[in-house]
Amino acid sequence: MNYSGNKIYKYISENNLQEYFYLAGNHWMLIYGDKDGIPKVFAYVNMVDNLSLRPSTDEKSIMRTCSIIAEQLNLPFIWVRYANNSDVVQFYHDEETKLFTLSYDKLRECFESYGVVESGTPKKPVNQYTSSKYHDWQRDNLGRITVTDIDLIKFYGDQIEAIIELKRSKYSLDRWTPYTNDYPNFALTINTIVLSGKKIPFYLYYNLLRDGIAGQRIEDLSSIKWFEFVIPNNTIDYGDVHFNYRGISTLPQLL
Incomplete structure (x- = not known):
């Protein structure tokens, strides 16, 4: 796991403190809420180099743990897998058995269906050159929402x-x-x-x-x-x- 300079994560790993769970590097566990701060969905979001490659064992393990967390927090669970060189994402939710491919516009509709963002709020095109296409899209297209990264x-x-x-x-x-x-x-x-x-x-x-x-x-x-x-x-x-x-x-x- 890439600690991204966080020594607390490194300490946990080096001391084998298995009761702690965190994500680092290009992996995030996020709670999405509406503009009033009411939680709507728990998400595992991760960036990969190539969407055509199958999810790794680590990704699948993280997904399972995140789905358990979502269940305990009484929230729907989604998984968004993206690459900066792709105009589509791979998406998973509770009612599916596998990842499927979505455009960013369709992904926005998914967030609308969960009540995170109101339909009709402005959309912007997806930037082609960015260090984190998904997070830039989130900022530009989900409007006045609240979202927090669980450390x-x-x-x-x-x-x-x-x-x-x-x-x-x-x-x-x-x-x-x-x-x-x-x-x-x-x-x-x-x-x-x-x-x-x-x-x-x-x-x-x-x-x-x-x-x-x-x-x-x-x-x-x-x-x-x-x-x-x-x-x-x-x-x-x-x-x-x-x-x-x-x-x-x-x-x-x-x-």
Whole structure:
């Protein structure tokens, strides 16, 4: 797995902490919600070099785990497999037994059918030259939606034990608190937990990025500042996101 520079993922892998599940590199697990932050669908999205190649064993394993997560969160599950050199995607949903090919316009209709985006909202053509065709298409064609990338899930057996947001920056631990710009994403995750009917804690772990050689930043995992979000009984607006500061711990203490 490509850690994309995230040392927490590397620590989990090196210490064989099998109760944790994450995606890195060109793989994402996403919750899509409508403009009001109400979750509609759980997606596994991944980029490949060539859509004509069959899904790998790793892709199939990730898909199965993501479908289990979606089921526990009481959300429909979809899989979107794309390549930057292709004008179509491969798509899977709960009612199918295999991937099938869709144009981006048809993919938009699928998101409409799940209630993520309202029909009639503006569409833009798919860019031919982009570093991530799907994510650019999502930004340009799904309108005013909310979408959040799940960083880390902890399992207890086959049940979700916790959802964990990972943040890092150059700001010292004593200065940093969750950014208000992220509140819509936090609210979407909170609403997902509420509507799942399960008691799933939602944490945020923050670590420092220190200055390194040639402008590179180095992750400092010696101390982790962490917060726990308040999970209410009802869905919320992003303005109603609340959290409690839990302290500063070492990574082994938290994991």
